[in-house]
Amino acid sequence: MPTTGLGSVWQWHRDTDRHPSLLLSRASLLVLAVIFGLLSAAEVRVPLRAQMVVYLVGMVALNLPHGGYEHFENLRRRRPSFRWRYVAVYLAAISGFVGLFLTAPVAGLALALTVAMAKGGLGGLQVLEATSGTDHLQTRFQRGLAAAVRGGAVMLVPIVFWPQTFHAFSSLMVGLVEPGALSSYAGSFDTTRLVIGSGYGLALTAHIVLGYVRGGGRSWLVDAGESLLLTTYFAFVPVLVAVGLYFPFWYSARQVARTASVETEPAGDERWDLLGGADASTVALRAWIVLVVGALATFGVLVAVYWAFPNPLGTGNLLPGAVAFWSMFISIVALPHIVVGSLLDQDRGIWYVP
Numbered sequence: 001m002p003t004t005g006l007g008s009v010w011q012w013h014r015d016t017d018r019h020p021s022l023l024l025s026r027a028s029l030l031v032l033a034v035i036f037g038l039l040s041a042a043e044v045r046v047p048l049r050a051q052m053v054v055y056l057v058g059m060v061a062l063n064l065p066h067g068g069y070e071h072f073e074n075l076r077r078r079r080p081s082f083r084w085r086y087v088a089v090y091l092a093a094i095s096g097f098v099g100l101f102l103t104a105p106v107a108g109l110a111l112a113l114t115v116a117m118a119k120g121g122l123g124g125l126q127v128l129e130a131t132s133g134t135d136h137l138q139t140r141f142q143r144g145l146a147a148a149v150r151g152g153a154v155m156l157v158p159i160v161f162w163p164q165t166f167h168a169f170s171s172l173m174v175g176l177v178e179p180g181a182l183s184s185y186a187g188s189f190d191t192t193r194l195v196i197g198s199g200y201g202l203a204l205t206a207h208i209v210l211g212y213v214r215g216g217g218r219s220w221l222v223d224a225g226e227s228l229l230l231t232t233y234f235a236f237v238p239v240l241v242a243v244g245l246y247f248p249f250w251y252s253a254r255q256v257a258r259t260a261s262v263e264t265e266p267a268g269d270e271r272w273d274l275l276g277g278a279d280a281s282t283v284a285l286r287a288w289i290v291l292v293v294g295a296l297a298t299f300g301v302l303v304a305v306y307w308a309f310p311n312p313l314g315t316g317n318l319l320p321g322a323v324a325f326w327s328m329f330i331s332i333v334a335l336p337h338i339v340v341g342s343l344l345d346q347d348r349g350i351w352y353v354p
Helices: 005-016 020-041 048-075 080-103 105-130 140-161 163-175 183-214 217-236 239-261 280-308 318-343
Strands: none
Touching: 020 217, 020 239, 048 080, 048 239, 048 280, 048 318, 080 105, 080 280, 080 318, 105 140, 105 163, 105 217, 105 239, 105 318, 140 163, 140 183, 140 217, 140 239, 163 183, 163 239, 163 318, 183 217, 217 239, 280 318
8 A cells, every 4th residue: 555645545535434533523513503403493592601611611621632632743753853943933823923912902813713714624624635535626726615615614604693692702802902992893793794604605605516516426425515514513503612512523533533544654753753662651651741741831821821911811700701711822822733733844744644
């Protein structure tokens, strides 16, 4: 079996596009969409407090460890000099994002939304390529459109279907720096919703139709079905619950399937392997040390960001403030996750395929 190129990926995904993690991700979103659709039809509303708790559990307890894992796998067999450069650029990107948020919070909010969409869209495209294939995406434009549709579902669809909640928590995020800074944009929000809804609908339709015309087949069928599932999920499920559960139940689960779908040969020099050791106990000890160091590093960044913001938990209740702060923080640490670990490191980044 070849170990490089899209041809080898195509050979793998014939047997891996039904990986349990993929089935779990699809089933989870489908079940949640049906449940909340039925609740909406019965005019049953989930309390906002419960939605916020679900969001925090999903984003903090379930999803955060996976983000650290992706970076660790990327750096695991790298030379020390590369690791230090990687960390330096990572911290520089975080500092730049914090600086933008502190000086122009509305622009910082826009970047945060873009980061969430980029992570979901680019990551989703990588999973599709490694599992079901991308034979129907024959141009760079189509690939970009596929990423935009998958990532856009995460933020653009909730703007259309859950405008009040989306605007309220966007205001809270901006309010961590400048309370009321988003109020001047409130008057044009309905027009913005109309433009976003129309644009996203057009992009979704074009993506599905172009994929069928350019190739069709099973890869197109899977892509079209998942794109429609994502749109339905974010339309029916309240935005806090939808986003909070999307990353652990969809993004992270599917990255597990992608990892299992590619060749398992080492992606670098074994001499620099952070988990290299003579026996299982040594490997286990090093893994534990790496886990602790990574957790402490993340906590250190969290504390630094917390102290940098003038109103880190907003001016209202603790729970809404925690949701707003975490939404802002996770976007800040996800920016270098995408830019440093992917766009600037395309050969062997966080979505490396041997």
